Amino acid sequence: MFALIDGNSFYCSCERAFDPTLRNKPVVVLSNNDGCVIARTQEAKDLGIKMGDPYHLIARKPELKPVIWKSSNYVLYGDMSRRMYEVLVDRVPQVEPYSIDEMFLDYRGLPGDHVARSGEIRAAVRRIAKIPTCVGIGPTKTLAKLANKIAKSERQGSGVCDLSAAERRAALFPGLGLADIWGLGAASVEKLNRAGVLFPSAHLLKSRRLVGLSIRGNQKQF
Amino acid sequence: MSRYQGDDTTGFQSPAQDYIEPVINLARLLDLRRPGLYPVRVNGHELRARGIHHGDILIANAAAEPAAGKVCVAFLHGEVVLATLTRDKDTWWLAPSASRAIVPVTDEVEIWAIIDKLVRTKV
Numbered sequence: 543m544f545a546l547i548d549g550n551s552f553y554c555s556c557e558r559a560f561d562p563t564l565r566n567k568p569v570v571v572l573s574n575n576d577g578c579v580i581a582r583t584q585e586a587k588d589l590g591i592k593m594g595d596p597y598h599l600i601a602r603k604p605e606l607k608p609v610i611w612k613s614s615n616y617v618l619y620g621d622m623s624r625r626m627y628e629v630l631v632d633r634v635p636q637v638e639p640y641s642i643d644e645m646f647l648d649y650r651g652l653p654g655d656h657v658a659r660s661g662e663i664r665a666a667v668r669r670i671a672k673i674p675t676c677v678g679i680g681p682t683k684t685l686a687k688l689a690n691k692i693a694k695s696e697r698q699g700s701g702v703c704d705l706s707a708a709e710r711r712a713a714l715f716p717g718l719g720l721a722d723i724w725g726l727g728a729a730s731v732e733k734l735n736r737a738g739v740l741f742p743s744a745h746l747l748k749s750r751r752l753v754g755l756s757i758r759g760n761q762k763q764f
Numbered sequence: 765m766s767r768y769q770g771d772d773t774t775g776f777q778s779p780a781q782d783y784i785e786p787v788i789n790l791a792r793l794l795d796l797r798r799p800g801l802y803p804v805r806v807n808g809h810e811l812r813a814r815g816i817h818h819g820d821i822l823i824a825n826a827a828a829e830p831a832a833g834k835v836c837v838a839f840l841h842g843e844v845v846l847a848t849l850t851r852d853k854d855t856w857w858l859a860p861s862a863s864r865a866i867v868p869v870t871d872e873v874e875i876w877a878i879i880d881k882l883v884r885t886k887v
Contacts, residue, residue: 562839562874628799670800670827 543649543656543679543706546686547663549626550674550694552643553581556622557612559672568609572597576613584697625671633663643673644690646683660702680705687724688742715742794881800827802877804837810861811835811846820884822846824877830856831878839874840867849875 549555553571558564568586570579579595586609591600600606623642630637636648647663649656660677667675678689685705692714693703705711718741720731770778795801806820814835816822824837832851837844838858847858847867856869869875 560844562844563842565839565842625799628797632799672826 543681544683544686545647545649545656545660545677545679546640546683546690547626547630547645547647547660547667547675547677548690548694549643550676551581551583552622552673553614553619554583554586554612555673556619557615558583559622564610568606569612570609571612571614573614576611580614622671622673626667626673626675629667629670630663633659633666646686649679656706657702657704660704661700664701675701677702678705679703684724685711688718688722691722692718712743718742790883794823794883796823798825798827800825800877802826802837803883806846808846810863811848813862814848816846816879816882817884819886820882822879823881823883825880826877828878828880830875835879837876837879838869839876841872844876846879849878 551569554564554569557569557571564583566585567583568589568591569583570586570591571581572578573580576597578597579591579593579600582591582593589606589609591606591609597611601611619642623639626643627637627639627645630645630647634647634649634652638646638648640646649659652659656679660679664675664677667673676690676693678686678691678693679702680686680689689703689705692705693699693701696703705714720726720734720739720742721728723742726734768784770781770784791797794803796803802824804822804824806816806818806822809818816835822835822837828834830836830849832849834849835846836849836858838847838860840847840858840860845858845860847860850857850859850866856875857866858869858873858875859866867873
């Protein structure tokens with residue numbers, strides 16, 4: 543079993559870790575030279591700010607007056623990512639950093655309940671590394687990533703989504719789109735949709751042939 | 765690493781050549797690589813009675829459990845403050861300074877980290 547732990551609005555959470563005035567406020571972190579939006583707190587998302595919005599086009603919108611705009615501070619984000627990683631390696635033998643705020647945890651062979659473990663790890667990262675996170679659990683890294691996405695989408699959820707049981711996957715998958723799957727981009731999704739595959743299924747995730755065909759198809763410009 | 769290696773003498777070979785060590789590493793001594801440790805600079809004189817002076821560097825430990833009598837970093841009404849922790853039955857209280865009222869720790873108040881070391885840069 544694998545888990546993916548992912549920092550919520552990571553850059554904004556790093557800023558919030560040291561500044562209590564940013565609590566419950568819409569906070570946005572901008573790219574280098576304040577070009578565009580690269581991180582948003584839930585409050586900022588609720589105001590309609592999108593990933594990649596150019597700062598100079600939205601900064602003076604009256605409805606965005608309460609937003610706190612932050613220039614990016616990668617020295618801080620790198621250090622907070624290090625803290626998150628150190629908390630994880632103290633608790634799980636195999637940790638694989640996937641990006642600055644996402645890390646795969648190898649739960650294979652670990653005793654006890656994976657959901658309980660994930661909850662404890664989340665609490666430790668929050669308390670020690672000061673970063674709120676969500677955890678997704680699944681039998682593959684792809685499913686762990688999908689579970690993480692589901693955990694994130696549940697606003698008042700526990701922050702942990704467990705897709706380890708086949709029945710749970712079968713119940714959830716018809717409500718999802720293919721774009722939710724790691725590695726499937728717009729072109730692959732369109733191709734699969736045209737082939738009649740509209741949502742993830744155990745059959746699809748197991749069939750390397752179908753996914754593989756679609757991906758190879760892209761490369762060969764079928 | 766020091767520029768001085770003890771191996772580049774023009775007169776006599778240094779008898780200490782094989783014994784040169786790097787300059788003492790305070791980060792290592794303070795174990796600063798642990799993920800819960802945050803060095804913080806004191807601003808103000810409120811905790812002078814506790815021996816904590818303006819300008820001191822405190823090592824705040826977010827992994828440490830709160831305990832009565834310990835000094836902590838707290839988020840209090842949008843401010844970052846140092847306060848002494850006390851406990852009354854099931855409630856933690858913060859005593860920020862002699863001039864301010866003590867405050868119960870509720871959802872609005874966060875005990876951010878416990879102070880467990882002090883570095884004084886000016887004596």
